[in-house]
Amino acid sequence: MIKWISNIFSSTKKEDHTDSMKPEVHEHQKNNIESVSNKFLIVGLGNIGAEYVNTRHNIGFKIVDHLAKKEGTQFETAKLGSLAQFKFKGRTFLLLKPNTYMNLSGKAVQYWMDKKNIPLENLFVITDDLNLPFGTIRIKPKGSDGGHNGLKNINLILNTNQYTRFRFGISDEFKKGKQVDYVLGDWDDNEKTALPERLEIASEIIKSFGTAGLENTMTAYNGK
Template sequence: MIKWITKLFSSIPKEENTEDNIKPEVHEHQKNNIKNVSKKYLIVGLGNIGAEYVNTRHNIGFKVLDFLAKKEGLSFETVKLGSLAEYKFKGRTFFLLKPNTYMNLSGKAVKYWMDKENIPLENILVITDDLNLSFGTIRIKPKGSDGGHNGLKNINLVLNTQNYTRYRFGISDQFKKGQQIDYVLGEWNAEEEAKLPERLEVSAEIIKTFGTAGLENTMTTFNGK
């Protein structure tokens, strides 16, 4: 009798879906995403190489990265397709890239270092000048057209997408008809020079915030400031 009762109860299936036994299902792609969350960022400052371009409006991307590197005691190393400095901050690694391809071929350098360091598209920030914004105005966007900017135009072409973050630094459009090129490739005036240090400090914070707090928080904190 005892054997029969024991056999009876052992044949009853165990209740598998009790609250204690339920575990959240994690799909394979979710496991991979959790495992492969990148803490590497590619920060690209657009500009032209050569002493004659160092202090020009079109080189604000270079100027921002130079400022951050000096502030943090970093050195740029000549590498393939550009100059590169590695900045570690709060568990993240920022690759500060100044392409040496000249503005019109910037995409080549971006694509090479993106692939070499296995950096996802969402971890790329491109810093560029913008004629449509008043001097020093900040505009951070997750995507968009090239707006007539040759550097962005080439990046869009090479990456085959517009879906990467860009930080547009306003340089205003205070030039006469037919003088756009001279204005963009011209040096900052005295008033702009006086205001640049504060704008560069903010720009350095934008880079760090982008990597540590994410794009949405960066846009909320800095856009229009």
């Protein structure tokens, strides 16, 4: 009888000891985990300077500029770039335009990922693509740089190509030896007419990435 009572108390102590070993998660830690998963860094690639504003190579800047205006937010000068922010459906979208010039884009991307504690899966990079017809949309979860110097530097600095990129087709309608002039040239009249509708779709894609997820966004918009 005494042994039986002793066993009961012994068992209870073991259970209490096990419970006390469980790590305690405080409310502020829960909130931090949730806030990190709900923050997205949207990087539009381009070159700074008035001479590049309306060039094909600056479509990344143009898309995030359009979205910022649509959401009623403004870019402010920050370290290694310009930054704007807005919230949508409980998500925080950080829009970044690196000021490092295209070839050094990775430095700004890494800095703001670290600064804002953005996980790699919440990084979204927007770039031009010569291999796609004008206005064609291609969203991919990873991939090579495809000869794009901005992506090349991001891959190098982050030491990975496992991040989402949104390629916007600018076509390859240039004569031999004129690629640089074409990429750094202004949109033609037909492209200028079509751009507003494409920019609207691009804005939808960014918000879809943060709310509906990558797979659903690719299904809904790739090739659209």
